[in-house]
Amino acid sequence: MPLESNKPAWFALVTVLFVHVLLIALPSGDPPRTGLVRTLIIDGLTPFEKLFDLTVHTTVSLWGDYIALVDTERENRMLQDELSEMRMQIDSNREQVLEAKRLRRLLDLELPSGREGVVARVIGGDTTLVRHTVTVDKGSLHGLYIDAPVMTADGVVGRVIQTAHLASVIQLLSDAESAIGVIERDNRVQGLVRGDGSSSLTLEHVNDDTAMAVGIDLVTSGTDRIYPKGLPVGRIIEILPVQDLTRSARIEPFAALGRLEEVLILIEGWGTTELIEDLEELRGKGPLL
């Protein structure tokens, strides 16, 4: 094929790549904010994510509760169908009870002074292999903003890194770019917990090696100006060799970062009434209280 006929395609390629370079080079602002292009894309994708999430959830549920029983003996079909329906009902009820319990735990959390919580459902995971992020179904219209801390009833999950109007992207503690200031709950020794892309975290920059031991709990120190002081983060599970005169350790996060369903986002200036309404809306049933 002669090169001339490809000229328009080459021109289009160079133009589009140039646009991407411009997007990459665009500063995120000070304080950081989510750009218009990203906001529009996230808002546009949110309904599809919710729909797909619902479809997958329903399909998995049906497969587990019904389709797996299709191969039962013919003479027992009526009974099996009835059993299946009952199982589905029980599973459904059990799921609702578990969900209500989880939401109740979120509601019962003692929030840090000056903070209120917005409950959000996780509707998507990361689309790349290297990042550890999730998408939630609440955005700037619900009061979320960049750097708002995110937690579950068990502990800190991460922070908001992008907000669109109806959805936000949460950077998990396990992300390679995540760092959080911590303090040992009993000994008050400070350190920095970083993610490294695996399921566990790393505690770094601890000078006082006498205080470190397996089993010690870590809470946020508040020194990073993102996470309020005193939120549970994780527990030391392994002491690592000394490097550069500082000690480090492997940390198991309290929050189940790989199995997130609902999270609580700590924001300023959000009333308890709205939080209860959020929980009730998420649960889709009667009042919690």
Add this chain to the structure above:
Amino acid sequence: MTTAMNATMNRYGSLATLAKFAFVSVGVVVAQGILSLKFQVFAYFDLPLIYCIYYGFTLASPKGSIAIGSAMGLMQDSLSGAALGVNGFSKTLIGFVAATAGTRFDVDQTITRILALVAFTFSDAILKVVLEAVVRSGVAEVYTVSPGTWALSAAFNTLLGLVLFAYRSRTQNAAA
């Protein structure tokens, strides 16, 4: 009148094709996000990358591949912590190269497809590492994924890509 009707039908046909590709592109990116959340193994797949290569090879339309790669990359960037444009740049380039290769070479051989899928997966990874390193503080802090993990990802992508190509060949043969 007939010419006007044909023009209208062509326009609607083009719009329908555009809508179809837009819908599939959105579906692929959203599926990647949801499936990697629900099933850990899907984190190793890069469905948008596979779709870019598949589209480039089978339809051999460089301009279309640029548009699809760019759109899917931007959607991937938006739903992840990556800098906006990193995946867009990478997928645009890979889509274009795949489409150009599709117009100039015989990409129907299985071995060619395997080599291409592996090469494109690693090219995508290298491009993203370099671009992220330029934007962020450094490669080591940003990308901690081991070469073994990339190799596993390349293997999964190649496997799924081959299944898609085989499915297409089968449906084409059945139609013929």
